[in-house]
Amino acid sequence: MEQLPEENIPPVNHQPRKWLAIGVTTVISWLLTAVMFYKFTDYGIALFIFLPLFIGFGTTVLYGYGSKKPTSFGSFLKLGLLALLIYATGLLALGMEGLICILMSAPIGIALSLTGSLFGYWMITKLPGKAPTIMVILIGSIPLISFIERNSPPELNAVVTSIEINADPQTVWKNVVEFPQLNEPTELLFKTGIAYPINAKIEGSGVGAIRHCNFTTGSFVEPITVWDAPRLLKFDVLEQPAPMKELTFWNVDAPHLHDYFVSKCGQFKLTALPNGHTLLEGTTWYYHNIRPAIYWRLWSNYIIHEIHGRVLRHIKMNAESL
Incomplete structure (x- = not known):
């Protein structure tokens, strides 16, 4: 069979995989948030550190895992931030949070989402076989950490x-x-x-x-x-x-x-x-x-x-x- 010249090969449509990565990550994040809010009534490290890390990491791994030619690192950063924005908008739309608290938590959330994207990019480029395992461990650790830390005494x-x-x-x-x-x-x-x-x-x-x-x-x-x-x-x-x-x-x-x-x-x-x-x-x-x-x-x-x-x-x- 005659091979088409490279310039005639149609570009791969990455949009479905991108939105699948965002959709799966944000839905999991909303479910984890509901557990922390209404089951453990905890607003702690699990919510404000590990969850935004997961949002950046999860979108990067789901989008880039198995790709023969991963897109640029900047694209993964943007993808993680878009997932974070959709997650926060969902909290507002679902009546789980208000605008002011979301804005107050935005600086730490953005920084940690970017960190998660960086970690995810490193995993899929250096240790792609272990990326899914790390993602499952991260998902499981969020409610566990929330359960453990809810009884820690506050500081006056x-x-x-x-x-x-x-x-x-x-x-x-x-x-x-x-x-x-x-x-x-x-x-x-x-x-x-x-x-x-x-x-x-x-x-x-x-x-x-x-x-x-x-x-x-x-x-x-x-x-x-x-x-x-x-x-x-x-x-x-x-x-x-x-x-x-x-x-x-x-x-x-x-x-x-x-x-x-x-x-x-x-x-x-x-x-x-x-x-x-x-x-x-x-x-x-x-x-x-x-x-x-x-x-x-x-x-x-x-x-x-x-x-x-x-x-x-x-x-x-x-x-x-x-």
């Missing part, structure tokens, strides 16, 4: 924010114990659904009084544990509202909105300065059950600082206007 963190106020401590103290309605926020952060304080009320005075710091999603109920006027007000947190209202097509009530960010206690410390001003420090002690903690702590510390700043600036404005 402290966030301190301060402001100098042109008023004496006694005047500042009156505005710390309770304060009137705050103005609508101008910060972009608080327009995304993140809860923010609107006012504070107190029932009684001294140790045992109950302070209510009201947020857009509900109230922090704060029994006073230290009342050292006008120097230190310290309180526990007995009840707290959801940390945010998700932006989504549906009414998402994701598990992470309940008991995954926990404020334990807080305080306001007032220090008289030589110039007659007052240094006001607000501190929140909290923990969260979302891992990797080193990554999510960056977000939670930033958000708490912004919440502190909103309250402290309001106290400053009220105290200096007296």
Whole structure:
């Protein structure tokens, strides 16, 4: 049989294999996510590290495995990112997650998906026979790691924010114990659904009084544990509202909105300065059950600082206007 010249050989259509790789990987990822969300109620290393690694690795292996002439490494990177985008869009469409949490997890997800693609490309070019085995092991390890890590104890963190106020401590103290309605926020952060304080009320005075710091999603109920006027007000947190209202097509009530960010206690410390001003420090002690903690702590510390700043600036404005 006469062989066609190479330039007359029709190009191979890789589209079906590409979409098969994306489809299989994303469906498996959605199923694994549902198990972690609703069976283990875990938001940890399995979800935020191993799953995006699997998305990059899985699409690369399924698309490139058995190909006599693998496409460029850049094509595999793009394929992994496309699978990650479809996976995240599916979470939003299925009502499993909201837009803000997806955006917050995007940096780590993108980095690890690219890492998974790199690992997958190395496997199919250097050790192609072992690539399917590694993929099966990775799939099985995700729910196993989620099951193991869900009982690991969280670490208590402290966030301190301060402001100098042109008023004496006694005047500042009156505005710390309770304060009137705050103005609508101008910060972009608080327009995304993140809860923010609107006012504070107190029932009684001294140790045992109950302070209510009201947020857009509900109230922090704060029994006073230290009342050292006008120097230190310290309180526990007995009840707290959801940390945010998700932006989504549906009414998402994701598990992470309940008991995954926990404020334990807080305080306001007032220090008289030589110039007659007052240094006001607000501190929140909290923990969260979302891992990797080193990554999510960056977000939670930033958000708490912004919440502190909103309250402290309001106290400053009220105290200096007296």
